[in-house]
Amino acid sequence: MPCIFSASVSSRDLPALLHHLARTYHADLLLCGPLAPAAAPRTERSIAGIAPVRELELHTDTPREHLHDFCFTPCATAVSGTIGYLNYTGGLARYGLRSDKPENRPDNRPDNWPDNKPDNWPDNWPDDRPENSPNGRSDQKPENWPEDTPESKPADRQKDLPEGLFRQYAIQLIISPAQEPCSPPHSVDGTAGTDTGNHTARHDSRHDSGHDYGHDKGHGKEHVLECHTAEILPDSLYGKQSAALLDELKALCTGEVPPDPIPAHVAPLSRDALSRRLRQSLDRKGYVRRVERVLEHIRDGDTYQLNLSTRFDADLSGTGFDPLTFFMHMWDQHPAPFYAWLSHGSTRIISTSPERFLCVRDGQVLSQPIKGTLEFESFTEGMEKALTASPKESAELSMIVDLIRNDIAACCEYGSVQVSAHKETFTVDRLIQMYSDVRGTLRSGSTCLDLLLDAFPGGSVTGCPKQRTMRIIEKEEPHSRGLYCGSVVFIEDPQNMDSSIAIRTGWYDSITKALCFFSGSGIVLDSNPESEYRETLAKAGKFLRALAP
Structure with a gap:
């Protein structure tokens, strides 16, 4: 995929x-967070996919070979990198399970959903306001496909997200931090240098304020942006000649034509208003009982x-x-390492x-399960x-590490x-x-996609043993997880890929004007039910604070 131009972009302008x-x-966006140099897990690149020209929806009966062909067969009209996601609910089929729970039907809530705010609503939240393709078949999209908004296509409205969705683009922007001579070395997989001793805390020096560390706007740190295009571009994109569009992009990326500033985020609701408009699939009493x-x-x-979750x-x-x-x-x-902004029909996916x-x-x-x-x-x-x-907390992590070792071993070299x-x-x-960091070497004859599909869904969001635990989750959770606890992925080639666990994730429906998001906690023998519920509120906190400080 040719790089047609590169540019330097400061963190202030990015x-x-x-x-x-x-x-x-x-554009679909995969964004890494500006974490401290020694922070981990970490990613080094942000990716923007522009003008999707190929798309593959996955369904239960989609052969794996179709996804392999889509991701790895060269296509002159698309950049080789593939952005996609796997839906947790779609992963049930591999274990002989299925879910009949609707995903995007806010009017079909269980009768016992509460009409009031969540129990244990924190009183000390600070004010943080800064002020459809056929089954298994890839389709060539029309040149103006991204402009054909879901609002103009009633047949696509309010559909559940597919079990998986993968896209390739005519244009792809890769944004990486400029190398600084004084910065600590990092290995190619995104972990910090050689500091891998047990119990090593990797954090930002600003965390003692109690706030998350935002972008370092005062220093204009440089990023390198590269624009890659397909070998063959359509004559026009977004109603413009392709050459003219690329000139327009170059002017934006180089700063010759500055982009419009981001509108200030204003929380849409007061705390009282959110308490009237917010529903949980499991309130405090329901979660504790589960x-x-x-x-x-x-x-x-x-x-x-x-891992037991609740839906907001x-x-x-x-x-x-x-x-x-x-x-x-x-x-x-x-900021966090694996932000994603993706669109499908009337749905806007927000993964943090x-x-x-x-x-x-x-x-x-490399797998880096979080537990604790x-x-x-x-x-x-x-x-x-x-x-x-x-x-x-140690037992939680150790059990999941053992599960991850087994999950990846099938596609890794023996003993690696x-x-x-x-x-x-x-x-x-x-x-x-x-x-923890769990490592291995991909087995000869296996691809990164084989590894992804064989290990999916991630053990940290199921529990162990996986199959029996997923069956219990389906019985105890009144909601469908959908994309939550699935995976967002960027696939480069058979030997290169990165993927997240889609936690701290939700989606907004532009038709119903409803935002759903989820949080959960790991339950082990010595768990305290009330403490586990409080943990779910803590993990949902950034969504709740941004909606109503």
Whole structure:
């Protein structure tokens, strides 16, 4: 894929450029967060896909070979990198399970959904306002496809997200931080240098304020932007000659024509208004009751650990809510390694995940499961040690690490799977999180896509043993997870890929004006039901604060 131009973009100018690309060119965005140099998990690149020319929807009966061909067969009209996602619910079929729960039907809520705000609504939230393709077949889209908005296609309205969706584009922008001689070295898989000792806290020095670290606007750090295009471009894109569009993009990226500033995010609701418009699939009483039932399953030997989630639905009709401005605000104020902005029909996907699922770099495999959480308002020394010393949190992580080792072993060389770091910590979303590095070498004859599909869904969001635990989840959770706990992925070639676990994730329907998002916690034998519910609120906190500070 030829690089037709490159440019230097400062961190000060980057958010407005990305916002302009998504607003004007309907770009899909995969954004890394500006974490501290030693922070991990980390990614080094942001990606914008412009003018999708090929799309593949996955369904239960889509052969795996169709996805392989789509991702790895060269196509002169598309850049080789593929952006996509896998829906958690679609992953049930691999384990002989299915879900009949509707995903995007806010009017079909269970009768027992509460009419009031969530229990334990925090009183100390600070004011953080800165002021359809046929089954298994890829279709060539018309030149103006991104401009053909879902609002003009009634047949596509309010459909559930497909089990998987993959796209290739005529134009792709790759944005990487400029190399700084003084910055710590990083390995190709995105982990920090050689600092892999156990219990090493990797965090930003600003976290002791109790706030997430936003973009360092005062320093204009440089990023390198490269624009890649397909070998063969259509004559026109977005109603313009392709050459003229590329000139327009170049002028924007080089700063010759500055992009429009991002509108200031204004929270759409007051706290009282949100309490009237917000629904949970499991309120405090319901969640605690489900945790108690899961503990019975654990004592009976049905499962050892289970990730139990709740769904939030916010009615934002009449508020003027802008999902793209909301997404950019979240990225600015609550950075994390795996942000994603994707569109499908009337749905706008907003993923703000801190967790890597699987990364493959030249055949070297890395998974970084997160288990273990400690919420803080004001950081103090010793908090990380309190987390890593907790028997409960340590048990959560260790069980999932064993599961991940087994999940990736089927596609890795015999004897290559190892845990290179265990019980590491980093801070994100006002939480200290614990994680491990599980590594392996991709087996000859296997591709990164084989690895992704065989290990999906990620063990950190199911529990173990996986099949029996997923069956219990389907019984105990009244909602469908949909994309939540699935995976967002960027695939380059058979030996190179990066993917997230789609936690801290939701989606907005531009027809119903409803935003849904989810949070969950890992349940083990010594879990306290009330504490687990409070953890779900802490993980949903950045969404709730941005809606109503």
